[in-house]
Amino acid sequence: MYLIEWGLWQMATESEAKRKAHEAEMSPEEKKAAEDFYESDLEDIHFQPVSEKPHARGPVFAFNDTFMDMRCGGSEEKRGLLTLATLGGVLPTISVLTITALNFLWTDITDHETRSLLMVLLTVIMTSAAGAVLYIYTKYGVTYTRLEMLTSRHLLIRFNRKTQKVHLHRPSYCGGIVTFPWKTTGSTALYPEDDSLSLGMRLGLVWHPSLTGLPHMEMALLGKQGQGGSELRDEWEFIRRYMEEGPDAVPRPRLSTQLPSPVQAFSAQFEGLGRFFRKSSWLFKVVLLMVWPAFVIIGTGHWLSLLLCWRPRWPKVIREAGRPGKPVPPVTTLADYPPAIQERLLANADRWQLKPGRRPDKQTRKAKKNTPTV
Known part of the structure; x- marks a missing residue:
């Protein structure tokens, strides 16, 4: 590490801004x-x-x-410690959210019979959650992951x-x-x-x-x-x-x-x-x-x-x-x-x-x- x-x-x-805040x-x-x-x-x-x-x-x-x-x-x-946290927690969470969001999207596109307002709402929520977690990890988490x-x-x-x-x-x-x-x-x-x-x-x-x-x-x-x-x-x-x-x-x-x-x-x-x-x-x-x-x-x-x-x-x-x-x-x-x-x-x-x-x-x-x- x-x-x-x-x-x-x-x-x-x-x-300068970070230094002033730190001091x-x-x-x-x-x-x-x-x-x-x-x-x-x-x-x-x-x-x-x-x-x-x-x-x-x-x-x-x-x-x-x-x-x-x-x-x-x-x-x-x-x-x-960072390796265990990344491989055992962060990446599985990102994978599960991404796969789930893609499944909802695929269902909405291909299965018209099950499409409903609730399914569309769930798709939006899961896609937003997956995108938010992926964005936060890419912007902030990768910096720490690359320490080891x-x-x-x-x-x-x-x-x-x-x-x-x-x-x-x-x-x-x-x-x-x-x-x-x-x-x-x-x-x-x-x-x-x-x-x-x-x-x-x-x-x-x-x-x-x-x-x-x-x-x-x-x-x-x-x-x-x-x-x-x-x-x-x-x-x-x-x-x-x-x-x-x-x-x-x-x-x-x-x-x-x-x-x-x-x-x-x-x-x-x-x-x-x-x-x-x-x-x-x-x-x-x-x-x-x-x-x-x-x-x-x-x-x-x-x-x-x-x-x-x-x-x-x-x-x-x-x-x-x-x-x-x-x-x-x-x-x-x-x-x-x-x-x-x-x-x-x-x-x-x-x-x-x-x-x-x-x-x-x-x-x-x-x-x-x-x-x-x-």
Whole structure:
């Protein structure tokens, strides 16, 4: 499910009217948090070692001396819910209403003996209902359905160490395919004091406008959910060493298939739960065993979602990047987007502006109480 990526792109390209309506619903605290970016925050972007145990938690789809492909996606474990809702609810409803309306129409046209005012009225009602449901789904529902059906099977990120570029592969409605310099890449896994926040989270990579020259911020959530500890720092260290020292500096990862594997579909639900499950009480484990049918249903929906998507394919210039004599893919700029998208990106550029200086230290409640008022 590409809900997070779609939401971030919708925010970056939001119209003025929608943005005003959204900001009107925000509380003062939410508005303050949305504007709480300081220049000192970018000092966290560094490429020093952060772990002694580099490890790729996967899925890794390709790994060689030139590039490495990994899976992205901020809500992969929830994939399948939209598929089940669409295949099990929306499409059957549309089919039943359409078939019923066509039967009424056919009867009115061919069977003159049964034609009556009531039959004509029922035909109009059924045809209107079928048309209304089909229109609503086509106008609004298809957008959500394509977040996990009839689209790319996975979001991908490619690290090309020969060209020192990072490429994101996403559908156009999630931001499209973009290219960034490796040295503009920020990570959310740098410091041991943040390890407690990694439970249930994925490794996040960030490209801020002040480094990329774009009017919006880009983000990629890699691999599997963390189980706490230093897992995310280990994964970032794996990527860092691969890009700066080469494939021999890291343990070779186990490669995953890009085919619609049922193993990937069912195991995604348990990402980030392994350590928690092992340390949980026996009662909690019994409860999980009791709800196993739900895991089977969601896993089946996830697999159907993979089956109804196609394998993503990189553009030729990115596939050949790093080979002798082949061009280096250009870095993505604002001019690469359509004029209408450029206009909206620029209109929302103030979302990512940095406040000068360093972020002020947080005051404790006691310190705030003792602060003299003027």
